[in-house]
Amino acid sequence: MIDLHQPLAPHPDRLLHVDPAVRAIARELYRHVAGAPIISPHGHVDPKLLVENQPFSDPATLLVTRDHYVTRLLHAAGVQLDRLGAGQDPLPESVARSIWRLLCEHWGAFAGTPVRYWLESELFDIFGVREQPTVASADSIYDEIVGCLARAEFLPRALFDKFGIEVLATTDDPCDDLSAHRALAADASWHGRVIPTFRPDRYLEPAESGWRAAVDRLADVAGVDTGDYDGYLLALETRRAFFREHGATATDHSHTDVRAEPIDDSEARRIYRTAREQAVTASEAAAFRRHMIFQMARMSTEDGLVMTLHPGISRNHHRPTYLRHGPDTGHDIPVRAEFTLALRPLLEAFGTHPNLHLVLFTVDETTFSREIGPLAGFYPSVYAGAPWWFLDAPDAIRRYRAAITETAGFNRTSGFIDDTRAFCSIPARHDMSRRLDAGYLAGLVAEHRLGIDEATTIATDMVGALPRRVFKL
Incomplete structure (x- = not known):
């Protein structure tokens, strides 16, 4: 039961370390990185938000409906997605207020989750909220945030600056004309750096519905005939070059697995023809996609784009929800992953190539x-x-540090990525990572495995030099 009289007041030492002696070291390390610029090399914020720079419509749209981290837990608590505004944009004021009340009514559903941490940080640090979200306080908090959103300092560009974002990468379809990115680059009043990321998943899955139409669209946009396999490869390479010209430094890939197994060009051409005839089998489609992951790595050695792989998701697990509300509505569920054997052909071919940066999530x-x-x-x-x-939760992040550092050290890691559509959660997510890393490093200092000066250098590198180097920023 939430104490109605307890104010919203995140503890200044939250997540640092439970041992007072180690916490003191962590506090000092965190001090060096707390205000460092944010580098966000992988995320899903719509760049049009910053082009248009219009006031956010309401608290529910900003903090609830478009954040599937939030809506999935509310759905699990028994709130139907219809009641959370799924598919409604813009929301009528009465609906937005109702959604906000649902969030506050089910605030206890987020206890112990990173979502609670992010939401508390957003409410406290960005909007100055000092009340605990409850049924009784829902309307007053809603009105307080509405008052903030009406002010110039809460416009998207102003918040971008307030958050200290140095680089923000978006995720973009290969056929996107990148008009929003071009508009930002041409705007003399804009000084932020927003870059696209090449996401070709649907063009590599010939068994998926709409694949041929997508590839035909790719031909139109690239100005290359994709009627055969060689033209298809050239079209993808052409669009990668277009993305690079507009600031992209990375490609992004998410399939069920990361198997990367080349097949003979003659077999690739045959499967491609079969797929265009809409007669491809599931096994042929899988072989083609795995071949194309290999080809994406080959292209990265040639054009230098960083290749990120994040497999192991069963997309749209609840088909009735998908049919009613579409993708990215909270029901993508993890499955088991395998990397060692799956990536061996790719790494034997390109693993020591100086141009390839392969980031494995x-x-x-x-x-x-x-x-x-x-x-x-x-x-x-x-x-x-x-x-x-x-896994972007405190205990999982601590386990990651322990598991990876023992075999690869700190310099073989990517730096933090927030992977979010929820713009206002970006600083909260990075802050959580910085606190946890400060705590992990403090433990090494307390055990006399690192000196405080070296730990400070590592902490600052992990939020700055490291992600810049890994993502070629």
Whole structure:
């Protein structure tokens, strides 16, 4: 039961360390990174938000409806997605207020989760809220945030500056004209750095509905005939070059697995023809996609784009919800992942290539110490991606540090990535990571495994120099 009289007051030492002596060291390390610029090399914020720079419409749209981390837990607590505004944009004021009341009514559902940490940080640090969210306080908090959103300092660009964002990477379809990125680059009044990321998943999955239409669209946009396999490859390479010209430094790939197995060009051409005839089998489609992951790595050695892989997600697990509300509505569920054998052909071909940076993410944390750490500890191209999605939680992040550091050290990791659509959660997510890393490093200092000066250098590198180097920023 939430104490109605307890104010919202996140503790200044939250997440640092439970031992007072180690906490003192962690506090000092955190002090060096707390206000450091934010580098966000992987996320899903719509760049049009910053182009248009319009006031956010309401607290529910900003903090609830578009954040599937929030809506999935409310759904699990018995709140139907219809009541959370799924598919409604913009929300009528009465609906937005009702959604906010649902969040406050079910505030206890977030206890112990990173979502609670992020929401508390957003409310306290950004909007100055000092009341605990409850049924009784819901309307007053809503009105307080509405008052903030009406002020110029809460416009998207002003918040971008307030958050201290140095680089913000978006995730973009290869056929996107990147008009929002071009508009920002051409705006003399804008000084932020927002870069696109090449996300070709749907063009590599010939068994998926809409694949041929997507590839035909790729032909139109690239100005290359994709009627055959060679044209298809050239079209993808052409669009990668277009993305690079507009600031992209990375590609992003999320499939069920990361198997990267080349097939003969003659077989690739045959499967491609079969797929265009819409007669491809499931096994042929899988072989083609695995071949194309290999080809994406080959392209990265040629154009220098960082390649990020985050496999192991069963997308749209609840089909009725998908059919009613579409993707990214909270029901993507992790499955087991395997990296060592899956990536061996790719790494034998390109693992020591100086142009390749391969960042491996997972939602199967058993792979950290067994596979990803050892791979990053040998191959100069491989980096252990930060815990993301279901692992971007305090205890999982601590386990990641322990598992990876023992076999690969700190320099073979990616730096933190927030992977968020929820713009206002960006500083909260990075702050959580910085506190946890300060606590982990403080433990090494307390055990006399690191000196305080070296730990300070590592802490500052992990939020600055390291992600800049890994993502070629």
